[in-house]
Amino acid sequence: MLLRLLGPVELGSDNRSVNLGGTRQRIVLAVLALNTNRIVPVNQLIDAVWSTEPPSTARSQIQICISALRRLFDEVGRPDAISTRPPGYLLQLDPADVDSLRFAALTADARRQADAGAKAQAAETLRTALALWRGKALSGIPSEPVQRAATVLNDQWLAAVEERIQLDLDLGCHQEVTGELQGLVGEHPLRERLHTFLMLALYRCGRRADALEAARQARKVLAEELGLDPSEELHRLTRAILQRDPTLGATDEQPTPVARPADPKWAPPQPRTPAVVLPRQLPASITDFVGREPQLDQIRRLLAREPDGDQTLQGMPIVVISGMGGVGKSSLAIRTAHELSDHYSDGQLYADLRSWDRQDHTAELLARFLRALGLTGSAIPDGIEERSKLYRSMLSGKRLLLVLDDVPPDLQVLPLLPGSSSCAVVITSRLRLTGLPGARQVALDVFDLAQSLEMLTTLVGPDRVAASQQDASELAKLCGGLPLALRIAGARLVSRPHWRLGGLVHRLRDEAKRLDEFTHHGLELRSNIELAYRALDGVGQRLLRLCSLLRAPDFPSWTAAALLDSSVIEAEDILESLVDAQLVDIVQYPDASPRYRLHDLIRVYAAEKLGEVETERERVVALARVLSGWLALAEEAHRSDYGGNYTTLHGTATRWTMDPADVAEHVGDPADWWEAERRALVVAVRQSADAGLVELCWDLALTAVSLFESKGYFDDWRECATTAYAAAERAGNRVGMAAMRYSLGTLHMFQTRLAEADVCFATALEIFAEEGVEHGSGLVLRNAAHIDGLRGDTGSMLAKYARSLEIMRRVGDRIGEAHIMRSLARHRMDEGDHGGAIELLDQALVICRETGCLRVEAQVMHRFAEVYLATDQIELARQPIYRALRIVRATGDRIGETHALYGLGILRHREGRPDNASMILTHTLNRSRRLGERLIEARCRYSLGEIALATGRISGGMEHLRAACDLFEHLGSTVWYERANSLLADADLLTAHPDPTVAPAAS
Incomplete structure (x- = not known):
């Protein structure tokens, strides 16, 4: 199969899948695949990706996706x-290259076979069709049209x-299907x-x-x-069972012959006279073997052909x-x-191949x-x-186990394999050796x-x-497992x-x-790693050395291109x-592209080699490329947002950039x-500060605020801003200092620490004015004005x-302009000028729609809802919220x-749905905390108190209002403090005079 839709979407050939890229690209591929050999209009692709709200750049983004997909098809040999x-x-x-089309063809064949009376053949054909499924069709594709098509495919599976x-x-075959049916009925x-x-x-079955x-x-x-009665068919079947109707077929008390032939099963050879020569070449097994019991059991069951082992194995x-060197493959x-050893009674052949890497060594091994x-x-x-021919002839019919230990990449393995199914082979290698037909892979971590x-x-x-448990834990971590x-x-x-x-x-x-320190009486870790390092070509060795520069816990594939200063495709291959x-290990996160990481001890070795081979200048330049690559992509993500x-500043640091299609x-x-x-990104800010790349450091720290403020990662925000500020201060980079004071002030503003925000904004405004950075002054003034409004x-x-x-x-900051208009709209509301x-x-x-800025559009729509609620236009408020x-x-x-949910809670309250409003506001309260x-x-506390008072829950309402007063006072929000305090006073009055004619004033 080239294209697989019956499960997670995959594109690949020769047992290799390619990385499909981001969400949009996967949606476009899914829609094209669902319409294989049919023209798909661009508008249909746009609808699948963006539903009813496509951006103005939708067509160009679809073109980018198509270009990227063409490259992927080129990788798997289908460039056109x-x-x-x-x-x-x-x-x-070709329909045979798409699993959904292959499935449809096989099910059609099965129906024709069944109609012709070939029921056993039809059942096998359906098994072949169903074996194509790897899970729910098109899983992980977040597109309503695609998921509608997936529902159809899943129904076809069930049919x-x-x-x-x-x-x-x-x-x-009633015995065989009973357990399966019980699971299907439950599902x-x-x-x-x-x-x-x-x-x-x-x-x-006689039950x-x-x-x-x-x-x-x-x-x-x-x-x-x-709410339905069962069908007449189910009623008839129930009556027939009660009456033991002979038309139902015989039970297992009167067995019915099975028409479908049983699958061929492997049976061990009959006992035989042992060979004259029984090789016993295995090294001694270690007595302190620990930690691999599941893998040991898996391999033992497979090789011993136990009944609960892998019954799909033939031959x-x-x-x-x-696994990596030192992970315990040989043990x-x-x-x-x-x-x-008892199961394979004709002996064991063993070869340690760590130093055998040429064809003539294969001939020597056979000898x-x-x-x-x-x-x-x-x-x-x-x-x-x-x-090889003589070797296979001598092993024919023998029960012998071959162990090839530490197979290098260039060794010819196939001539060493026995030809008899009564033998078995265990191979260890740092490579996965996926080219061996029928091999079962066991990866050790x-x-x-x-x-x-x-x-x-x-x-x-x-x-x-x-x-010494604490020291033992640290020792285990320093050994990297x-x-x-x-x-x-x-x-x-x-x-x-x-x-x-x-x-x-x-x-x-x-x-x-x-x-x-990792050496003792012939055991040495460095030489073990050295063996794998020397097997790499020159550019592979260089990439491993440069990867030690990265301090992030894991990294994407483009960083290899930045380290080598090459194209992304070339670097990914290396x-x-x-x-x-x-x-290098692969780290796979759900619904995300794979990332990579170095084991700690491999990184230490690579850093040693880096210091031996690359100059200080080469190391700094390579690190600057990869850090500036993160900055370039962060800028692109900010621009997309x-x-x-808009709403940010940038420095003069050089960017390392990729091809636009790779960026997309x-x-x-x-x-x-x-x-x-x-x-x-947090590590990149820290590394750029340590490396003295100050301009890059503060720029990256400020650009990343797009992430920190939307996700609430305030600790990361604070770390990046303080790190970059310290670096800028050491270097005398005044613009960087001002930018970071502005960033810290904005963080304080978000956390409603108004006094701290004032100090930061004052310093930032002063430096920006002295340095002539007008845009920076405008950004500071905008946020400082917001604080004045809170007070x-x-x-x-x-x-x-x-x-x-x-x-x-x-300066042309259109989103900054939109931000201010939204804020001024709140002032007009408070003044009654709706x-x-x-x-x-x-x-x-x-402005938001012309620039495609969804984030600020959401803020503007929220403010629209507030205006409509203030003027009792409840119907109009629903759509914007x-x-x-x-x-x-x-x-x-x-x-x-969190802000939008708060607005929804207020809307529900104004609609006269206090229970629903309380539920939403309570959820929002927990989120905000x-x-x-x-x-x-x-x-939220204020609104929950207001609702509680209005529904007669006086004590609960007063508890919420007291908490709201404390918070507003601590935050310095005088307007809201006065509102909450006034409503609390009304509640006190209601408690003192429980007269139904005395009620708290509405807010």
């Missing part, structure tokens, strides 16, 4: 798969399952046909009482869920154990081979194996082909903390570990019983000397070679990108807004969603 055909695009593929079960029942309780199948299968209970359950479900079993292979099997001298032919501590305890003794590192550390401690665990921990903390060599370089692919949905890169200082607020608005228009407020909001909305909610949820704006959004927390 997508063509432009007015009014859209055409995806041309095919029902048809196959009907055929199995016709063939007398699809409203499919009456499944209920009848289950009843009939149970009856034929008449269970069949009648299944009928009762079916009637109950249909009545409770649909000779081959297991490939892969697991040898332990497994020893446990299976060694032939000698182990009893041949000598001239009886061993020349050449790989002749030796490093130990977690619990497994690491178990191994340390086994090695050095429980008393010693228990006496790598079994070889743990074994070396344990061996050193055992050889020095007077050492404390803390002493070794202290030695290992020094990263520059850490690998020196990066994947490091993955194949088990020197705000429709341009990697950024994708900005909300997803910000979230995926959050930890990396009720209307005169100062209006003066600052006027100055800021003038600057925003002069028409003036609507006029300002109309202007702000035009719903629109605001849709936007903030689509863009992942958690702070914006988690996010630190204290002003919304206070307003």
Whole structure:
């Protein structure tokens, strides 16, 4: 299959899937795939991606997606798969290359076979069709049109399952389908046909009482869920079971022959006379083997052909154990081979291949194996082909286990494999060796903390570990969960019983000397890593060295291109070679592109090599490229959020940029990108400060505020701003200092720490004025005016807004202008000028839609709803508040969603739905407390108190109002404090005079 829709969408060939990129790209591919060999209009693609609210750039973004998809099809050998055909695009593929089309063809074939009376063949054809499914169709594609199509495909799956079960029942396979039917009935309780199948299968299994209970359950479900009586068919079947109607077919008390032939099963050979030569070449198994019991059990069951093992395996079993150097591949292979020694009674062949890497070594290995099997001298032919044929002939019918340990990438493995299905093979390699036909892959990862501590305890003794548990945990972490590192550390401690665990921990903390500590009596970690490093080509070695510069916990593939200063495609291929060599790990997050990381000890080794090979200048330049690449992508994400370089400042640092199509692919949905890169961005700010890249540092810290303010990541915000400020101050970079004071002031403003915000804004405004950075002054004045408004200082607020608005228009910051108009609209509302407020909001909305800035559009729509609620236009308020909610949820704006939910709660209250309003406001209160959004927390308290008083819950209402008063007073919000205090006073009056004619005043 080339294109797979029956499950998560995948594109690939030769057992390899390509990275499909961001959400938009996957939606476009899904729509094209659903219409394979049919022209898809551009408008249909736009509707699938954006529904009813496409941006003005929708067509160009679709074109970018199509270009990226063409490159992906080129990767899998179909460069001409997508063509432009007015009014859209055409995806041309053979039906056999698309699993949904292959499924449809197979189910049609099965129906023709069934109609012709070939029921057993039809059932097998349906099994082949159903085996194409890997889960729910088109899962993970967030598009309503695509999911409607997925529903149709999923229904077709269920219909095919029902048809196959009907055929199995016709063939007398009731025992085989009973368990499956019970699961299907539980999953699809409203499919009456499944209920009848289950009843009939149970009856034929001799379980008449269970069949009648299944009928009762079916009637109950249909009545409770649909309010319907069962069909006449179910009634007839129930009566027939009660009467033991012979037309139902024989039960298992009178067995019916099974028409469908059983699948061929492997059976061990009959006992035989042992061979004259029984090779026993396995090394000794370690006695302190720990931590791999699940993998050991999996391999043992597979190779022993146990009944509950892998019954899909045909032919000779081959297991490939892969993982990084030192992860315990050899220990697991040898332990497994020893446990299976009785099962493979004709012996075991073993070869340690870590230093064997050429074709002539394959011939030498074959000669060694032939000698182990009893041949000598001239009886061993020349050449790989002749030796391999003789080797396979000698092993024919034997029960022998072959272990090839630490297979290098260039070794010819196929000539070494026996040809008899009675043999078995275990291979260990740093590579996955996916080219071996029929091989089962077992990938080993490093130990977690619990497994690491178990191994340390086994090695050095429980008393010693228990006496120093904290040091033991740190030692396990410094070993990175790598079994070889743990074994070396344990061996050193055992050889020095007077050492404390803390002493070794202290030695290992020094990263520059850490690998020196991992050596003991022939065990050495550095040489183990060195083996994999030397197998790389020159550019692969260079990339590994440069990857040690990255301090982020994981990183995307484009960073390899920045480190090498190459194209993304070239760098990704080199990066994947490091993955194949088990020197770089893949980190897969749900619904996201794969990311990469270095194991801590690999990074230490790579850093050593970096210091030996690259100059200081080369290291700084490479690091600057990758950090400035994060800045370039952050700028792009900010532009996507705000429709341009609005509401922020940028410095003069050089950007490392990619091809625009690569930028579009990697950024994708900005909300997803910000979230995926959050930890990396924080580390990048820290690294740029440490490297003295000050201009880049403050620019990146300020640009990342787009993420921090929408998601409520206030700790990250504070760390980035303070780090960048300190770096700018050390370097005397006054613009950077002002930008970070502005950023910190905005953070204080968001957290309603008004005094701290005042100090920051005053410093920032002073420096921006001295340095002539007019845009910076405008941004500071805008936020300072907001603080004045919270305090009720209307005169100062209006003066600052006027100055800021003038600057925003002069420098072309349209979203900054829209922000101020929205804020001034609130002032007009408070003054009773609702028409003036609507006029300002109309202007702000035009700007938002012209620039495509959804984030600020949501804020403007929220303010529209406030104006309509203030004028009792409840119907008009609904649409803008719903629109605001849709936007903030689509863009992942958690702070914006909290504000919008608060607005929805107020709307419900004004609609006369106090219970619903209380539920929404309580939920919003909890969200605001988690996010630190204290002003919304206070307003929720106020509104909940107001609703409680209005519904007669006086004590609860007063509790909310007291909390609101405390919060408003602490926040310095005088206007809202006076409102809450006044309502609390009315509630006190109501408590003192419980006269129904005395009620609290409405707010």
